[in-house]
Amino acid sequence: TQLLEQSPQFLSIQEGENLTVYCNSSSVFSSLQWYRQEPGEGPVLLVTVVTGGEVKKLKRLTFQFGDARKDSSLHITAAQPGDTGLYLCAGHSGGSNYKLTFGKGTLLTVNP
């Protein structure tokens, strides 16, 4: 069974601070996705990383896929209250496998 460990589980910071969330596994994934979930809503896809070492930027969010495709990180620069939410990483093992394996999430609170 492929497992994704996310850390930290909870993060509460002040507006303007930087933060990094980690997603680690002992398994290799063909791609890894990051989602953000707000209260009362379903997760929304932020990004997909496919190539080992790949870095993608989405405004103040920077996503990196590890060289060995077993881990990923999400870095937020100058966090804002609107970044508050549950961040989930999800791995896909490739081929005709339809299943995404989700990490347990990082609940981020950005205080004004």
Added chain:
Amino acid sequence: DTAVSQTPKYLVTQMGNDKSIKCEQNLGHDTMYWYKQDSKKFLKIMFSYNNKELIINETVPNRFSPKSPDKAHLNLHINSLELGDSAVYFCASSQVGAGSSGYTFGSGTRLTVV
């Protein structure tokens, strides 16, 4: 237009009852999923259908029965509800596998069994 819509949004029912949750997607995706999110926010897959064919059936009690009348709809019927079934249930869809395009989720159905 809502891409993946689930009904109802909230469902409160007594133990032992039977209930259904409906899901529809208008994205033209060929694969649909049911996920359960527990109180600790962990998302776990339950079922997946590709073009009306069941392709993923995780370890789920057989009180849970999915039905896909066509590739745009995936419903979930639950018999003899138990307290432990209380959770948020998410429907999702994707095109082909989920590897690059990711899932589009519905807004969830919060099921409370009392």
